[in-house]
Amino acid sequence: MDIRFLGHACFELSEGDTRVLVDPFLTGNPKAGADASELEPTHIFLTHGHQDHYGDVVDIAKRTNAHCVAIVELAGELQEQGVENVSDPNIGGTVTFEDAGLWVRLTPAWHTSTTPNGLVNTPAGLVINLGGKIVYHLGDTGLFSDLQLVKARDDIDVAIMPIGGHFPMDPGDAVVPAQWFGAKQVIPCHYNTSPPIEQDAQQFK
Ligand code: NI
Ligand code: MN
DSSP: OEEEEOSTTOEEEEETTEEEEESOOOTTOTTOSSOGGGOOOSEEEOSOOSHHHHTTHHHHHHHHOOEEEOOHHHHHHHHHTTOOSEEOOOTTOEEEOSGGGOEEEEEEOOOOOBOTTSOBOOOEEEEEEETTEEEEEOOSOOOOGGGGHHHHHSOOSEEEEEOOOSSSOOHHHHHHHHHHHTOSEEEEESOSSSGGGOOOHHHHO
16 A cells, blocks of 8 residues: 655555545645645545545545545535535444445544534544555544554554644654554654644654
8 A cells, every 4th residue: 555645634545546535635734745636536534524634625526526434424514515425424333445445434533623614523533444454544633542442453554643732642642542553654644734733753753
């Protein structure tokens, strides 16, 4: 699997012809690694509806017809915005696809969320299987003990973790679940995008 960091909490996971875009905040993201119009995802998954995660989801989904997955209330808003190809799980739910063994499960995340349109929704983490590898994108969350339950079921190959502080965990807190997971690879995100989340990733490392 190829993993491409596109700035803030946005990642593209690719395996063969399957391209999963997570949290496509590109327009207005000072650290955006691509222009929203360049991306051709087959799937788009959202952790929650805050603007710095929701981003360009509606425009990209309408242009590409990528299959979107978001928690049920957020999925409903995407459909109201005219996105046609949407799955609407809730926490604990798994959505499975034919492509490259792809599935995604929503896990709890301790955070809040309101979309740019004002819809209050529950944040989630995303456990994603693609090509036989498990990526756990924690979304925005504080530290809480149930994060370790993901590992009870799935061996986490890659953990994508926020370290920015102020909104989600800071590096000191993020180290704790990083040690629980025993992941082969840990990728920090959600830092140095704006002044409140300035952090030293080397210190986290
Ligand atoms: Ni958030
Ligand atoms: Mn955020």
